[in-house]
Amino acid sequence: MALLSVENVAKRFGGLSALEAVSLSVNAGEVYGLIGPNGAGKTTLFNCMTGLYTVSDGAIRLDGVPIQNRKPHVIVGRGFARTFQNIRQFANMTALENVMVGRHVRTRTGVLGAVLRDRRSRAEEQVIRDRSRELMEFVGLKNRGRTLAGHLAYGDQRRLEIARALATDPKLLALDEPVAGMNPNERREMGELFLKLRASGITLLLIEHDVKLVMGVCDRVAVLDYGKKIAEGVPDEVRRDPAVIEAYLGGAPS
Amino acid sequence: MRNGPEWLRRHPGFAYGLLAALLAVLPFIVGAGLGKGWVRVLDFALLYTMLALGLNIVVGYAGLLDLGYIAFYALGAYLFAWLSSPQFGLHLPFWLVLPLGAMLAGSFGALLGAPTLRLRGDYLAIVTLGFGEIIRIFMNNLDQPVNITNGPQGINLIDPISIGGFSLGTPHTLLGVHVFPPTLYYYLFLAFTLFTIFVAMRLQDSRIGRAWAAIREDEIAAAAMGINTRNVKLLAFAMGATFGGLAGGLFAAFQGFISPESFNLMESVMILCMIVLGGMGNIPGVILGAVLLTVLPEALRYLGDWQRAALGHVVVDPNDLRMLVFGLAMVAMMLFRPAGFLPSRQRRREFRAEDGVAEQEQASLYDAQA
Numbered sequence: 001m002a003l004l005s006v007e008n009v010a011k012r013f014g015g016l017s018a019l020e021a022v023s024l025s026v027n028a029g030e031v032y033g034l035i036g037p038n039g040a041g042k043t044t045l046f047n048c049m050t051g052l053y054t055v056s057d058g059a060i061r062l063d064g065v066p067i068q069n070r071k072p073h074v075i076v077g078r079g080f081a082r083t084f085q086n087i088r089q090f091a092n093m094t095a096l097e098n099v100m101v102g103r104h105v106r107t108r109t110g111v112l113g114a115v116l117r118d119r120r121s122r123a124e125e126q127v128i129r130d131r132s133r134e135l136m137e138f139v140g141l142k143n144r145g146r147t148l149a150g151h152l153a154y155g156d157q158r159r160l161e162i163a164r165a166l167a168t169d170p171k172l173l174a175l176d177e178p179v180a181g182m183n184p185n186e187r188r189e190m191g192e193l194f195l196k197l198r199a200s201g202i203t204l205l206l207i208e209h210d211v212k213l214v215m216g217v218c219d220r221v222a223v224l225d226y227g228k229k230i231a232e233g234v235p236d237e238v239r240r241d242p243a244v245i246e247a248y249l250g251g252a253p254s
Numbered sequence: 255m256r257n258g259p260e261w262l263r264r265h266p267g268f269a270y271g272l273l274a275a276l277l278a279v280l281p282f283i284v285g286a287g288l289g290k291g292w293v294r295v296l297d298f299a300l301l302y303t304m305l306a307l308g309l310n311i312v313v314g315y316a317g318l319l320d321l322g323y324i325a326f327y328a329l330g331a332y333l334f335a336w337l338s339s340p341q342f343g344l345h346l347p348f349w350l351v352l353p354l355g356a357m358l359a360g361s362f363g364a365l366l367g368a369p370t371l372r373l374r375g376d377y378l379a380i381v382t383l384g385f386g387e388i389i390r391i392f393m394n395n396l397d398q399p400v401n402i403t404n405g406p407q408g409i410n411l412i413d414p415i416s417i418g419g420f421s422l423g424t425p426h427t428l429l430g431v432h433v434f435p436p437t438l439y440y441y442l443f444l445a446f447t448l449f450t451i452f453v454a455m456r457l458q459d460s461r462i463g464r465a466w467a468a469i470r471e472d473e474i475a476a477a478a479m480g481i482n483t484r485n486v487k488l489l490a491f492a493m494g495a496t497f498g499g500l501a502g503g504l505f506a507a508f509q510g511f512i513s514p515e516s517f518n519l520m521e522s523v524m525i526l527c528m529i530v531l532g533g534m535g536n537i538p539g540v541i542l543g544a545v546l547l548t549v550l551p552e553a554l555r556y557l558g559d560w561q562r563a564a565l566g567h568v569v570v571d572p573n574d575l576r577m578l579v580f581g582l583a584m585v586a587m588m589l590f591r592p593a594g595f596l597p598s599r600q601r602r603r604e605f606r607a608e609d610g611v612a613e614q615e616q617a618s619l620y621d622a623q624a
Contacts, residue, residue: 050478051477051478052474052477052478071477071482072477072478072480073477073480073481073482073483076478076479076480077480081478081479081480082478084475084478088472088474088475088478089471089472089475090467090468090471090472090475090476091471091472092467092471093464093467093468093471097464097467100464101464101465101467101468101476101479101481102479102480103461104461104464104465104468104479104480104481105479105480105481106480107461109460109461109462110462111457111462111489111493113460114456114457114460114461114462114463115452115453115456115457117456121460124461125460125461128461164479165479167479168479168480
């Protein structure tokens with residue numbers, strides 16, 4: 001069974017149809033790429049999947065359980081985390097605090113525990129801190145914990161967003177254009193991080209413009225254009241698909 | 255002299271001891287030096303500190319602009335009045351009434367929060383402003399058909415707080431020293447203020463505090479990181495309101511009389527000013543703001559005396575001048591210290607980190623060229 005299955009999802013904003021009957025399925029353990037020209041509906045689909053938008057029609061299942069139209073925190077709780085295309089950090093918190101926020105959904109200390117600081121709350125706080133440090137190191141931000149998130153270099157902010165999403169213990173991690181605006185060197189390093197993530201057992205769903213990166217790291221790719229899926233398959237097939245070439249280049253030479 | 259503060263910083267135990275001793279004898283010094291009226295001002299400074307710390311949870315921690323905060327103060331005060339005054343002939347003990355008032359205010363905090371969850375910034379401010387006024391107008395008009403609040407006349411003869419037969423409402427002679435009620439209440443309020451500070455500090459540095467900060471920074475990202483924004487926001491409203499209710503109960507017992515007039519919009523605005531002036535989100539800043547804004551308007555009452563001393567007669571009515579000077583002080587403050595007297599950790603760090611950032615930017619520039 002697919003880890004994530006999207007079945008005939010449609011999203012309409014008033015009269016505008018942003019997504020039309022999109023279906024795709026992501027298998028556990030793979031890196032799945034979602035590509036398409038600007039305005040194709042990739043981010044809209046992401047927002048539908050992660051609960052930021054309600055869907056107009058169709059179903060989204062994670063591990064067979066419907067998650068469409070559920071609140072974002074419920075979806076995160078089920079093991080589906082995401083990052084944002086335009087970085088959304090808690091800019092005035094430190095990098096480490098950002099990651100610690102990600103642990104919220106897996107921890108329980110309430111007001112009473114916070115005020116009394118009993119043994120259980122202190123232990124939990126320590127675990128949050130340790131795990132967050134570990135994740136900072138994992139994404140390559142060791143020793144940056146005390147820096148204000150908003151003051152990190154651009155590439156590091158992207159890494160921090162990934163660490164924060166990882167802190168929620170996701171089975172499936174959706175990354176919205178994680179290498180946008182990066183130089184080739186940084187892109188290569190990010191590609192390595194994706195493979196490291198897959199090796200650690202996390203399924204990745206990737207929106208990307210960088211075709212080279214997508215072809216390099218993705219196991220399967222789906223192509224969206226004008227809110228419809230026009231192709232799906234292994235990267236090599238998709239690259240040769242006439243519909244895809246037309247979408248990207250605007251009509252095959254006749 | 256210049257080494258004094260530095261020495262204290264290195265010996266925090268001594269510094270806290272000194273502060274405790276100062277707080278312990280403060281009402282006597284103030285009473286002897288400035289007159290008994292000023293001990294009452296001290297009491298109000300403590301009440302407002304509690305209120306400001308409570309509102310700071312909502313505004314400073316969670317970033318939810320609340321202009322109706324005084325309503326919770328009113329609820330706590332009225333509940334105290336209902337349960338221990340001749341109004342309904344009930345005279346329940348304070349240790350029961352105070353928590354009940356705090357709980358009532360806390361539940362109303364959540365109740366108010368519920369319809370405002372989707373609102374932010376200006377819109378939220380307007381709705382909370384409306385709520386504050388609704389409570390005040392209710393209190394003003396609920397003398398008919400059944401007399402609950404006694405309308406604009408307010409409720410009088412509220413029981414003073416009495417701890418095991420020791421009433422704080424009457425003068426006592428302790429160890430040969432004559433102690434009058436405002437001094438007695440000072441110690442009670444001080445205890446509650448310290449409790450409030452303790453809770454506020456612990457909450458800030460916790461899983462809950464981080465969730466509040468995350469919502470303040472970016473609500474959508476907070477939700478996408480698994481924070482139940484609805485519950486966490488309601489919790490902020492409820493926690494803030496609880497402290498408001500607690501302070502309200504203390505206020506009612508201390509004054510012995512409450513009326514809707516004490517809970518107008520200006521009070522909400524003042525408490526918000528205390529937070530902004532002191533340093534939003536920062537506990538020492540908020541305390542400083544509360545104390546300053548309680549003491550300053552009182553001190554400016556002396557403007558008449560000063561005019562008489564300097565010019566021989568009073569030129570401008572001190573009451574008019576008082577608010578003018580106060581307003582000017584606020585404007586000057588916001589121009590010269592926009593982040594407040596004692597900015598929060600985050601804001602301070604922002605200023606200090608500038609150098610580090612410049613280096614980083616330089617470094618990434620080199621990367622790009624390489």
